[in-house]
Amino acid sequence: MRQEFFEEYEARIAALEERMQSFQAAIDAETAAQSRFSWKDQLEKYGLLVAWVLLILVLGIFRPDQMFSWPPYATMFGSQAMVVILTLGLIIPLTAGDFDLSIASVMTLSSMLVAVFNVQMGLELGPTIFFCLAIGAMIGLINAFFTLYFRIHSLIVTLGVGYFINGMVLWVSNSNTITGVSMNLIEGVILTRLLGVPIAFYYGLILTLIIWYVFEYTSVGRRLLFVGKGAEVARLSGVNLNRMRTGAFVASAIIGAFAGILYTGMRGAADPTSGLAFLLPAFAAAFLGSTAISPGRFNAIGAFVAVYFLSTGIMGLNFLGVDTFVQNLFYGGGLVLAVAISQLIRNRQPM
Amino acid sequence: MLKRATLTAGAIALAFPVAAQAGMDEAKALVETHRQLPGWEAPGEPFDARACMADKKMFVIPLTNANPFNATISQGMKQAADMVGFELTEWENQMQPDQWIQGIAQAVQEGYDLIDLQGGLPPEFLVPQITEARAAGVKVTATHNWDATTQEVPDFMDGAANTDYVTVGNIIAAWAIAQSEGNVNAVILGPDEITPTAPLRDAIMGYLDEHCPDCSYQYINAPVTEWATKIQPAVQSALLADSSINYVLPVYDSMSQFIVPAIRIAGREGDVKIVSYNGTPFVLDMMRDDDIVEMNVGESLGWVGFAGVDANMRLLCDEGTVTKLNTPAYIFDDSNVETAGVPATFNDGYGDVHIEEFRKLWGLAE
Numbered sequence: 001m002r003q004e005f006f007e008e009y010e011a012r013i014a015a016l017e018e019r020m021q022s023f024q025a026a027i028d029a030e031t032a033a034q035s036r037f038s039w040k041d042q043l044e045k046y047g048l049l050v051a052w053v054l055l056i057l058v059l060g061i062f063r064p065d066q067m068f069s070w071p072p073y074a075t076m077f078g079s080q081a082m083v084v085i086l087t088l089g090l091i092i093p094l095t096a097g098d099f100d101l102s103i104a105s106v107m108t109l110s111s112m113l114v115a116v117f118n119v120q121m122g123l124e125l126g127p128t129i130f131f132c133l134a135i136g137a138m139i140g141l142i143n144a145f146f147t148l149y150f151r152i153h154s155l156i157v158t159l160g161v162g163y164f165i166n167g168m169v170l171w172v173s174n175s176n177t178i179t180g181v182s183m184n185l186i187e188g189v190i191l192t193r194l195l196g197v198p199i200a201f202y203y204g205l206i207l208t209l210i211i212w213y214v215f216e217y218t219s220v221g222r223r224l225l226f227v228g229k230g231a232e233v234a235r236l237s238g239v240n241l242n243r244m245r246t247g248a249f250v251a252s253a254i255i256g257a258f259a260g261i262l263y264t265g266m267r268g269a270a271d272p273t274s275g276l277a278f279l280l281p282a283f284a285a286a287f288l289g290s291t292a293i294s295p296g297r298f299n300a301i302g303a304f305v306a307v308y309f310l311s312t313g314i315m316g317l318n319f320l321g322v323d324t325f326v327q328n329l330f331y332g333g334g335l336v337l338a339v340a341i342s343q344l345i346r347n348r349q350p351m
Numbered sequence: 352m353l354k355r356a357t358l359t360a361g362a363i364a365l366a367f368p369v370a371a372q373a374g375m376d377e378a379k380a381l382v383e384t385h386r387q388l389p390g391w392e393a394p395g396e397p398f399d400a401r402a403c404m405a406d407k408k409m410f411v412i413p414l415t416n417a418n419p420f421n422a423t424i425s426q427g428m429k430q431a432a433d434m435v436g437f438e439l440t441e442w443e444n445q446m447q448p449d450q451w452i453q454g455i456a457q458a459v460q461e462g463y464d465l466i467d468l469q470g471g472l473p474p475e476f477l478v479p480q481i482t483e484a485r486a487a488g489v490k491v492t493a494t495h496n497w498d499a500t501t502q503e504v505p506d507f508m509d510g511a512a513n514t515d516y517v518t519v520g521n522i523i524a525a526w527a528i529a530q531s532e533g534n535v536n537a538v539i540l541g542p543d544e545i546t547p548t549a550p551l552r553d554a555i556m557g558y559l560d561e562h563c564p565d566c567s568y569q570y571i572n573a574p575v576t577e578w579a580t581k582i583q584p585a586v587q588s589a590l591l592a593d594s595s596i597n598y599v600l601p602v603y604d605s606m607s608q609f610i611v612p613a614i615r616i617a618g619r620e621g622d623v624k625i626v627s628y629n630g631t632p633f634v635l636d637m638m639r640d641d642d643i644v645e646m647n648v649g650e651s652l653g654w655v656g657f658a659g660v661d662a663n664m665r666l667l668c669d670e671g672t673v674t675k676l677n678t679p680a681y682i683f684d685d686s687n688v689e690t691a692g693v694p695a696t697f698n699d700g701y702g703d704v705h706i707e708e709f710r711k712l713w714g715l716a717e
Contacts, residue, residue, distance in 0.1 A: 063592075065592075066588075066591060066592050071591055072587075072588070072591045075587050075591060075616050075617055076584070076587070078616050079583055079584065079587060079612070079613070079616050170417055174419075175417045175418065175419055175422075176419055176632070176633065177605070177608060177631075177633040178633065179608075179633045179636045179637050179640065180636060180640050180694075186615070190612065190615055190616050191615065198616055266612045266616075267608050267609070267611060267612045268611065268612075268637075268641075269608045269611075269633065269637070271605075271608060271633075272417075274578060274579035274608075274609070275579065276579075277576065277577065277578075277579040277580050278579065278580065281580060311584070314584055315584060315587075315588050318584060318585050318587075318588030318589070319588050319592055321569070323572065324571075324572050324573065324574065324577070324581065327581070
C-alpha cells in the first residue's frame with residue numbers, strides 16, 4: 001500500500017519536474033528570442049508607444065494648437081498620476097496571480113482618512129500620511145489572511161473587503177464631503193511643478209521605475225512572476241507562496257492608500273464615493289500595459305504608457321468637443337482592440 | 352444713400368451697447384433681489400392641519416439616505432410632521448431601485464395615506480409600483496424633483512411640489528454677467544440624465560443668450576457616475592484650449608470638487624471662478640477657505656421639507672393643489688458665507704421665518 005503511495009508521489013514529482021523544465025525551456029527560448037532582432041518582436045514591445053505617437057499625430061491634424069504644444073501634456077501628466085499609481089498597485093498582485101478589487105476602496109478610504117485626520121482631528125500631515133499607509137497595509141494583510149488561510153479566491157475576498165471598506169468610508173465621513181485639507185498637501189501634489197509638470201507625476205514615475213527594477217532585476221520580482229505563472233511549481237522550487245502573495249497584497253494596498261493621499265491632495269477635499277470610479281480605468285491600463293514593453297506580463301512601464309495613452313485619447317477627444325459617449329467608446333474599444341491586436345502578433349498565446 | 356447707411360450702422364452700434372446695458376442692469380437687479388434674506392410667500396390659504404391629519408400618515412422615500420441633501424429635507428419633513436402631530440415614516444435606502452420598490456410595497460401594506468418620492472428619486476422608474484399603490488388608494492407625490500415652470504407632472508402621479516430651477520439658472524447666469532461686466536466665457540457642465548439638469552442648463556444658456564450679446568459658452572455633459580473620471584480632464588482641456596474662459600458653471604455644486612483641481616492644475620487659479628447651485632455645505636466651506644468658488648445659490652432644505660409636507664397635507668385634506676415649493680433661492684458669496692456656519696450646514700444662513708409662518712398657516716399658533 002505504502003509502496004503504491006510512494007510510486008504515485010514519485011510520478012507526480014516527475015511530472016512537476018517536467019513542467020519546471022518546460023518553464024525553463026520557455027524562459028530560455030524567450031531569452032534567446034530577445035537576443036535576436038525581430039521586427040515582429042519590436043512591434044509587439046513598442047506597439048503601444050507607436051500607437052501613442054500616431055494618436056497624437058492624428059488628433060493633432062484636427063487640433064494642432066493644442067495637441068502639438070507642451071502645456072496640455074504637462075497638465076495631463078500631473079492629473080493622471082494618481083491613476084498611474086493605482087495601476088501600479090494593481091499589477092503586483094496580478095503578477096502573483098491574484099486580483100485586488102479592493103484597491104479603489106482602499107484609495108477612497110485613505111483619501112477620506114486624510115481629510116478626517118487632518119481637518120476634523122487636526123493631525124499634522126506627517127502622522128496623517130503614516131496612519132493612512134499603515135491602515136492600507138493592514139487591509140492588505142486582511143486580504144491575504146482570508147485568501148491564503150481560508151483558500152478563498154482573491155476575487156471574492158477583495159470584492160467583499162472592498163464593499164466593507166466602502167461602508168466604513170460612509171460611516172467615518174457621515175456620507176459627507178470634507179474640505180479644508182492642509183494647503184501643504186496640495187502644494188506637495190499639484191501646485192509644485194518641475195518643468196511645468198505637477199510633482200505628482202514624478203511620484204508616479206519614480207514608483208514606475210522602482211517596480212520595473214524590482215520585477216526585472218531582483219529575485220523577489222522573479223519569484224513573484226513564478227508564483228503567478230505556476231504556483232505549484234514555484235512552491236516545489238522552494239518559493240514561499242504565502243509570503244510572496246501576502247507581500248503582493250500588502251504592497252498593493254499600501255500603494256492604493258498612497259494613491260488616496262494624492263487624490264485628496266489633488267482636490268483639497270475628500271468625498272466618500274468618487275474614488276471607486278477609478279477601479280476599471282486602472283484595470284484597463286494594467287491589461288493594456290501588459291501588451292507592451294514585456295508583452296504577456298504585467299509590467300510597470302507598460303502600465304505607465306497605457307495610462308497616458310488612454311488619457312491622451314480622452315484629452316484629444318475633449319479638445320475636439322465630442323460627446324461623452326465617444327470617450328467611452330474610445331476607452332473600451334481601444335482597450336479591447338489593442339489587446340486583440342497584441343494577441344494576434346503573439347500568435348494568440350494565453351495571456 | 353451713403354448717409355442713410357452710415358446712420359443705420361451708427362444706430363445699430365449705439366443700440367447694441369444699449370441692449371447690452373439693459374441686460375446688465377436686469378442681471379444686476381436679479382442678483383440684488385436674491386441677495387436679500389428669504390422672505391415669506393404663503394403657498395395657500397390657512398387650514399386646520401392637526402384636525403385634518405389626525406387619522407392620516409405619510410411615507411417618505413428619499414433618493415438615498417446616504418446623501419446629506421436628502422437627509423436634511425427628511426429632517427425638515429419630520430420636524431413639520433411632529434409639529435402637526437401625525438405619523439411620518441422615512442424609508443432607509445441607498446439609491447437602489449429594489450429598495451424603492453420594497454418601500455412602496457411596505458407603505459401600501461401598512462396602510463399609509465401618501466407616499467412622497469423625495470429629492471430627485473425618479474418616479475418614471477417606478478410606474479408599475481406607483482400605479483398599484485394608487486389603485487390601493489394611496490396617493491403618490493414627489494417633492495423637489497421636477498421644474499415648476501418647464502416640466503409637467505406626469506399623469507401617473509397624484510401631484511408634486513416642484514422647484515423653480517429656471518430662476519436658479521437665471522441667477523447663476525446673471526451673477527456671471529454682472530461680475531464680468533458682460534464678458535462671460537463659460538464652461539457649463541451638467542449630468543443630462545438627471546431630471547432638473549435640463550431646466551437649469553437651458554435657463555443658464557438662455558439667460559446668457561438673451562441678456563449678454565458678448566458672452567459665450569460651451570456645454571459639457573458629465574454623467575453622475577463619471578464625475579470623478581470625466582469632469583477634471585474635460586475642464587482642463589477646455590481651459591487649455593481657450594485661455595479666455597473666466598467661469599465654470601456646474602449645474603450642481605458637488606461637481607466643484609472635480610473642477611477646483613482642474614483649475615489649479617491648469618494654472619488658472621485667480622482667473623477662473625465657479626458659480627453653481629445647491630448650497631451644499633462643503634462647497635460653501637470651499638468658498639470660505641479659497642478664492643475659486645465665487646457664488647452659490649442655495650435654498651433652506653429644512654424649509655423644503657416643511658413646504659413638501661404642506662403640499663402633501665393639502666392634497667390629503669382637499670385644501671388645494673401646490674405645485675411649486677415656496678422656498679426662495681438665496682445667494683451666498685464671500686460677504687455672507689460665514690452665516691451658513693463654520694463648517695457650513697444645509698440649513699443655516701437662510702433665517703427661519705418659515706417655521707413660524709407654517710405654524711400659523713396650519714392653525715397651530717397659540
